[in-house]
Amino acid sequence: MPQTIHFISIGGSAMHNLALALQQQGYLITGSDDEIYEPSRTRLQQHGLLPDEMGWFPEKVHADLHAVILGMHAREDNPELLEAQKLGLTIYSYPEFLYQQSQQKQRVVIAGSHGKTTITSIILHVLKYHNRAFDYLIGEEISGFDTMAKLTTDAPIIIIEGDEYASSPIDSRPKFLHYQPHIALISGIAWDHVNIYSTWENYVDQFESLAEAMPKAGILAFDESDDMLDVIGQKERPDITKIPYEAHPNEIVNGQTYLLTKQGAKIATLLFGEYNMKNIAGAMTVCDRIGITEEQFYAAIRSFKPVALRLEKIAQKTLPGLKSRLIFRDFAHSPAKVEASTEAVKRQYPGQRLMAIVELHTLSSLTKTFLSEYQNTLKSADQAIVYFDTHTGHYLDSTAPISSQDVIDAFSYANLHVFTEKGKLQDYILQLRDTADLFLFMSSGTFGGLNFNYLSDELL
Incomplete structure (x- = not known):
């Protein structure tokens, strides 16, 4: 009999995509929310997962549930959460659950204050272009992908866009700390959420924790032009491979950016700007470590389209x-x-x-x-x-x-x-x-x- 998982705050961006991915795996999915906006509403409705009515209903939470996944939109006193705690059910934040589902996979996490969606998107595009099997979680809709999450039992690798914000209303740890990545990339640090991290030092601490928590033989890629990242990257961890990267060499001709390869070739790209040249270099660094050659990367990057609203x-x-x-x-x-x-x-x-x-x-x-x-x-x-x-x-x-x-x-x-x-x-x-x-x-x-x-x- 299929296992049933209940989502508290199923309408969230990551939450509803995870719900759809688990439904495709064969799980029975139920969920609640007090407000659901587009495109989540239409997607959930198309797959029969849109709640019949908005609000919180403790009766949806029962002892037969395999697990409860708790979204950030809920509060600590959420009636369904309280019922799940009362029944002693297993309660996950979505990053905790994602880790549970990917323990047998190679985990790649893309973090940073900026660029992580573009870097993740480039990696996914390259893997898809070369017909590789992979799972993923990304924070935005991207060209060529129907959903923002994919989970299968057979893919050997998962690419995760990881952010530094709280995992759930009852777990203040940054989401990316749950993933325990074999490969992590940090694209840059720019403090801009004073309501969440009141000081620059407190914000930087989250990324230091990510670097320090990596398992032995892990790989940490980082933008070496970012002063704070350079400090984090140079910290003593002899059991970690650290790979600094910088903006990909390029030139602009009549409003067209070309990537300059080591072999002297010029590769046209739809991306432009210093940040995007760093994003390309970061993605290329990760791809190299997961078996994509430079030639394969350049073949795929030509057709990569910018993520919506990213220049x-x-x-x-x-x-x-x-x-x-x-x-x-x-x-x-x-x-x-x-x-x-x-x-x-x-x-x-x-x-x-x-x-x-x-x-x-x-x-x-x-x-x-x-x-x-x-x-x-x-x-x-x-x-x-x-x-x-x-x-x-x-x-x-x-x-x-x-x-x-x-x-x-x-x-x-x-x-x-x-x-x-x-x-x-x-x-x-x-x-x-x-x-x-x-x-x-x-x-x-x-x-x-x-x-x-x-x-x-x-x-x-």
């Missing part, structure tokens, strides 16, 4: 007698990433006029004490705009909410324009559309629900 070109048009007008969206929200993305676009298209538009969306970025971290991050832009929504939960939750003047003072950008209303932001951008060739929208949010299809049409 993604969402619209382009060339007008007669004019340079191309391009619109980019990027998930950049931390100060380091805002600076890097702005520099990357400007470097890719030298001589063209860049308008950079940033949304302050995270709780950290909306807090006065953190705002100064953005100083000079937009210096590569020809024009700069900052938007923040004073009606979001993060803004209302901030203990030191920011003002427009705070933003102007912090960014130290001459003639910076700041908006708190979506309509005024859109009107201003459209008024100035003929003063820029490149439009870069950077946010982990949606600019208050800005209609990018309409905006793109108008800008082009």
Whole structure:
């Protein structure tokens, strides 16, 4: 008889994908949540896993369950969690369960403050391109993959995007510490979640713990240009192989980036920017250790498409007698990433006029004490705009909410324009559309629900 697993907070990004993967394995899956958004709702519905009604129902938790998987969206006093604890059931966070399911596999974990989704995606793309058998967990939808998780009994390796945030409401340990990776990559460290890790030192400690907890004969790859990672990578662990990497050699010709190989070949890539060259080098380092040759890697990387909202070109048009007008969206929200993305676009298209538009969306970025971290991050832009929504939960939750003047003072950008209303932001951008060739929208949010299809049409 199939084993039954119950998900508390089944609608989460990783949670619902894990539920689908386990259903494909033959498990019976039940689940609850108090709110489920797209695309989770449609996916769960298509597979018969969408709860009949929203809310928490202790009667769904019973002694016949094989296990309960607890998502971060739940609280410690969740009625279903309390019932599971009362019955003495086995309760896992999803990283704990994933480890249980992959103990007989080679485990590769990609960690870091930035780049981990792109690095993981590149590795998955290369493995799929060469028809390798593998399992995976990734935090975003990516081209060529129907789900964000895959678990099988026969794949010899699993590639996991691992983050440093709490595993569950009852387990504050970082998720990536549960995986015990044979190979770990740390892409970079940029402190940008002060609500979770109140100090830089506390944040860095999580990555030190990952490096220190690796099993004997493990492999640790790291970006050697990151000062803090270089310190972590050089710490004494004679039983660990440490592999530093740096940005892949490249050149830009007429807005096209080419990877320069050791043999003198030039490989066209759809990625660009210093961070992405590091992401390619990191992925290549891992692929080398799991049996992918350089030749195989380069054959696959040509067709790799950027992950959605990672310096993604969402619209382009060339007008007669004019340079191309391009619109980019990027998930950049931390100060380091805002600076890097702005520099990357400007470097890719030298001589063209860049308008950079940033949304302050995270709780950290909306807090006065953190705002100064953005100083000079937009210096590569020809024009700069900052938007923040004073009606979001993060803004209302901030203990030191920011003002427009705070933003102007912090960014130290001459003639910076700041908006708190979506309509005024859109009107201003459209008024100035003929003063820029490149439009870069950077946010982990949606600019208050800005209609990018309409905006793109108008800008082009």
